[in-house]
Amino acid sequence: MKDQKEIIREANELKIMEAAELVFAQFGFKGATTDKIAKQAELPKANIHYYYKTKANLYQCVLTRILKEWIEAAEVFDNYDEPKIALTKYVESKMNYSRCRPYASKVWANEIIHGAPIVGAFLETTLKKWLEDRVEIIKGWIASNKIRKIDPTAFIYMIWSVTQHYADFEKQIEILNQGKEYSDEEFKLMTDQVTQFVLAGAGL
Amino acid sequence: MKDQKEIIREANELKIMEAAELVFAQFGFKGATTDKIAKQAELPKANIHYYYKTKANLYQCVLTRILKEWIEAAEVFDNYDEPKIALTKYVESKMNYSRCRPYASKVWANEIIHGAPIVGAFLETTLKKWLEDRVEIIKGWIASNKIRKIDPTAFIYMIWSVTQHYADFEKQIEILNQGKEYSDEEFKLMTDQVTQFVLAGAGL
DNA sequence: GTCTATACGTTGATAGAC
């Protein structure tokens, strides 16, 4: 049974986290001030510190949430035996994430660009394991002649980079698209193109 | 004829710029302090302000240099009529830039992620024009059945994202490569893979 | 749990001696 305070706490924590994700994405860790986050969350600055002891702590929480979602999106890869379906679904899942959570993707990119000081440990363990397992799956596809002979790691990097580009370089893409954000239709077309490139890369 | 002071000036400006590029890449604009840049350049902090009036000014100079190099690398695209050669050379040029100037690439990525406040104007003019011209070239290739029917813009985004990934996500790649940076041989193999993916994307 | 006022550290920038 949740009491009143707990409900308020959870609601405020989420509100702050979403505001923080936006501000961290736009200004980086240092550039994001608690004041900006507070204004975005429509709360006084002191409340941010009440819910999250320090700015660094809040940043960690934001990254942890992104990481959890990253893993969920990656699960799609394993739900289908046929490479064509598995790859199509994975690209779709990654593109959908770029579309719906661009700020999350940007915070992540920012963290890696700056040397992964916080998520480094995760990369060494969970992500490394995930990659190794997926490399084995792809090697299996190659061995059974289902796809072309490729370097599995390079192939996965290709999928990551192309899909994440639509979130991280959103602003550049918008400017190059006559200053207009992609409509749902336009984004769907790009998703189809990315899917084709990935499948072509695998010889499918 | 350059006098002594001019020579000293140019040498120091370059030293500061290179130090700044590194520090901006590692910490972002806000996170990069003039003190860090000074230490990296092995100069007292005040000298930074002597050569570059403000931190923002120094940042602009760093971006301008990157931009100039970006344009030079892009010229390769036009030096060959045959799509297979042009694309191979362009990928090679971009991968080489990621290899030799990873900090430059990171500063650029950072700038775009944060909404391109400084280079926005360049994107709207020079880059937009460059993209439109290249789109026409690619359309020509499609019309003459030299490559598969693809969306030229999506295709160029693919080239940019895959190649830049090796600079911007360097740290992630290093961690996933048993904590070791790629050797020249390993990087060459990845360049070949990326080239294959790009050519395959074009149906070549 | 909310919020105002404030202490304390950091940092961009400058003054002024060399």
Add this chain to the structure above:
DNA sequence: GTCTATCAACGTATAGAC
């Protein structure tokens, strides 16, 4: 052109009233 000392501004974090 170099460098030490210093200041003003800003930003994190907290104290304490409500």
